[in-house]
Amino acid sequence: MHKYSTPRFSRVCIVDTVYSLFIYLLISSKEETDHTFFFFSDGIDASIRNRFPNHYYIPSKDFPKRNFISRLWLRLKLRLVAPFKWPFLSSADLYGHDHLCFTPSLTGNRKMTVLEDGMGNYCDNPFGFVEYSGIELLIRNLLFGPLSTKRPLGKSSYAEKVILTGMKSIPEELKQKAILIDLPQMWDALEESEKGRICCLFSIDFAMLKELSQKDTVLFTQPFADEITLDELIGIYRKMLENVDKDKLLIKRHPRDMVDYKTAFPGVCVFDKPIPMELLTLLGVRFKDAYTISSTAVLLLPPTVKIHFSGHAVHPGLLEKYGDIQIGNLKGNK
Template identity: 30%
Template sequence: MTKRICTVDTVYSLFLYFLINGVSDDDLFIFSSGVPEDIRKNINHVYFPSSRFKFCADDNLIKFAVMNLGVCFRQLYGILKLRLLMLFVGDDVEIYGHGHTQFSYMFYEYENAYLIEDGLANYRKLESNFISNRLLNFLGLYIKGSKSGYGTHENIKKVYLTYEGFCDVSSKAEIIDLNALWENLSLEDHLKILKIFNFSNLENIDVLLITQAFSEDNLMDLNEEMMIYSEIVEKYPNIIIKPHPREVKDYSKIFPDNTVLDKHFPVELLVLMGIKIEKTVTISSTAVLHFPASEIETYWGDINSSHVKKSREALECLIKGLKD
């Protein structure tokens, strides 16, 4: 019997996996810290420890090595743990999820791999493939942002996207409709999904702000990020805030006069549960694309980060495509 394995590092892609395949206790889930603990605890899973290299300003190689010794051990421990796990699972498997994470080697070593959309990176022009040697492959190290990690590798049979427009994998893309997938699931699956994501029903919302983990991902200075959100809140004083699952900022303390939703459930559940939202505001979150295009507003002011600027431009192109 074919074993399904879901290896994702975001709440959004985990949610898409459930919409595509339903909820089964027979599936194997592999997570890292991108899936928050209060969701991980609701699913039987294997945990892969996060390991991100730290860099020093003076380019001292010895200092760099000492600073990252623990990171290397965590990385090796995680890879060996997964290698041993896969020996017990066997070769008759289907892999679903992300092919660009530090624990994605399975997408390149098993023949039936299916990529699930993660965000704007799935719609950008990406770098050329990184030619890695056998040792790096064994360690599970692949370059994030390479084309192979987003669908061009021969073992990736299909790429599940919610919108058209990524030419590099257009031959493999399957465009999915979240509403249709949700309707096709059983009531039992609906209840399981709501329980996994700790979702509580809400009233209708006039204006919703969908934030992102810019400062956590070192894409924007925290002060700039808060200045932008302060400007948005000033324009819409009664706006309700939906934080990104990876954010560590406490918006209830930053904006005590505003309602802050639980950050861990996928915001798409608001649409699927029939909660009416008059307007959705963001800087560059693709989550807004699941709301009617006429009700979406991207941040209108200046942004210093070139990466965030490009993300906003890419999002605006997708919104324009929806309106057209």
């Protein structure tokens, strides 16, 4: 019997961001987490992946750079192998991201519960998804399952439920399947042992929290490498921070952001540990000012924090792909 064929895996979680992984851990009991098999990709750092004994790593960082035949073969190979290597995929409850390149190869025609992955769940079509038809629709359905031909981020009929925090008005097509959660409320309701378990999974310690408490301003970065040049991005951040005391500044790098901010901002504290800021906020890390282009991490900061939210209008590439967005359009104005 294959080592993964044991029926104890009653759940499967497919995620590629620490934010969505944190949400899954919050909505799941320890027993449910122990009975979950995880599929991770590059968005979940190895230091975190390795703390989950029941997981499989699917590298996807270089996937877009491959040619069409190579991408097709990798997805098709996974589709053919998955039922035999992980037979529990046919019966386990499915959670996670429906927009990853490999998700349809794992889920086939089964339904799943989609976990919020930031602002994308509230946008109409942030990834520029193309509606397929004719022979291409038939081939994609046959090779990878119907999820590969449907709009992602909870909008397809294969997304049975969508876990959302309500950071923006819920799209009409999600209202019937949306389950709203309150992260601070859920965190406060946890037993101390459960809080400790989650902190351990993300490698959080008291020395780290003490260091962060010495900063009063934070910049939340984002992985915008495909929409904007490095020089343009650094230029935007420098203009945002020109009047900030650099000794009191913390740059919180997004887990998928590969920019070397220590070189771009010499002497500034760069926090690049793969920990969701939402969790650090719940642990008591406080700031007076928070700067960002459009990171939704600012939505969980206490109301005493002054938010400097630039929005996508700071660059035409961002505006074209993601549309205009301001802090007033978000959680406080549903």
